[in-house]
Amino acid sequence: MNAISPATGETILNVDNLSLEFFGSSGTVRALDDISFSVKRGEILSLVGESGCGKSVTAMTIMGLLPKHGARVQGTVSLAGESLLNASEKRMRSLRGNRIGMIFQDPMTSLNPVHTIGMQIGETVRRHRGVSWQRARARALEMLEFVRIPDAKNRLSAYPHELSGGMRQRVMIAMALACDPELLIADEPTTALDVTVQAQVLELIADLRAELGMSVILITHDLGVVAQHADRMLVMYAGRIVEQAPVEALFAHPAHGYTAGLLQSLPGANVHERGALAEIPGAVPRLDKPMPGCSFAPRCAFRTEACEHPLPPAVPVGPDHTARCIHTDAVYRAVAGTDIVKAWT
Template identity: 90%
Template structure:
């Protein structure tokens, strides 16, 4: 766990048995399938998985940003005990930006190109705090300084195109934090940024979490980011959470075939191999096809005929470590007895 972590035992967000289906011309698409997890106050929880696995849809569902027409949503989402799925749109407009902040993937398209930075931060403050424009601009200046933007006073009157990618992402963080939210959702916050700027943005989020004691859901496909910044990790595949554990435990001893495959694909995990990096064979299943058994089974090195049976409840592997796999113990032992490199050989 991160040494700066202010994690407490108090739960700030609860997601229980969340399922989401969309109806379209090609049939019913099950985007989320029985997703359950919680976030502690002060915790950085990372959602990991390849594109299309359901990470961003989970975030949008929590924020109440998905269109309800043509969608069937089941389960429960609560923020500090308050029901979010049953909340009216008016109530959600109060919660979004005030109690839950969100950093979207692309700061250039998320910011309004015709308004200054100060106006965009100030508008958020005015909407949720009901203060004057003078007070809102003062808060905007404080926030730009808070996210370490140099020459913050002059940046208030700048337009998004006048800032670098890293500066724009810091502005997005300033907007997300302007009303002191209890929970920050960061959806691929370093997309399209160079490596140096990525590190700066991620360090900033970690530092602000430590200073403010807020919770963070960090959505990413970068396992290096998870290892450096997260306290706990959820691995998603085809709309399901297949494994969750503290970061150190999951990296040391994965207990699901998909997690083992992800870790095996890391360059650092393949020091003994020559040539191309390892990959997980096969392709992600179509979500418009019914899946009763394990959706990862066709690609899994541990597959047996039993994997086609309905999925069992998550299996407890260790403290706060579960995997939704009938062969979880076998995966765990195989990785522990050999190494991730050999498991798929």
């Protein structure tokens, strides 16, 4: 397979004005609030933010894995021009694992403990390609070798508990890629893995993107991973996209108070005299209450009374760089030339 240049210009996934509400006994929770973004073919797009900001639920909405009752989705999600929100469950089953692959958060629990590795990968191939078990098993072996699992032939007959966490994660990647998807969603793909294995898994995803021309949505908390592997990033907070930009531009010119706070909290970026890491005070707000103004304002060092007014549209900061903040200039002036920016540029 020949390597290609990332981000060829063709849009493979388009999300436009996507909102999501869950209904429960305690009221309505607005988990996603009017988010829009696109993914180009061959691009790695990273979604970052604290737990509870909407990253994983965005992925689940794209995959059509939300419960049919108790939730309301508005907006549009399209894969190469085909609407996913309006697709039938039968159609989504044909797309999941075929044109869209997904690596779920926990490799320790995502595999079926009573089936062999070969059966689980082979079943994916049989379902979408309609081939015999013999051919499906051959494809499973090919994929295990492709993701660099040693002694791949014998691993086909192994059960998940016989593999290490890193090997199980590679099996999840092999399963997600078995049918050559156009888009891979990797939701915290290095959860519970040691640092060495994390690096190996992330390098593998980057290599496969280059070899296959595959687009990747990488969900992570680790901005170091984003800086090293992603082309563009979306910063999410309380179900909203607060900033999005090419990675280099965003790290060099953060324009939202939340982005600046995330960068400042990284080890080595800006350590206090006592050696303690900087932190963002407070917590992510409850999503079952209306938030007409900036949802980050109660925690923001740049807050003014104007932040309580209805949010303006995303403000252009630079080429392909927008931030949903009325104090973008003040944020950048405060961090320009500091250790926050120097550490990542």
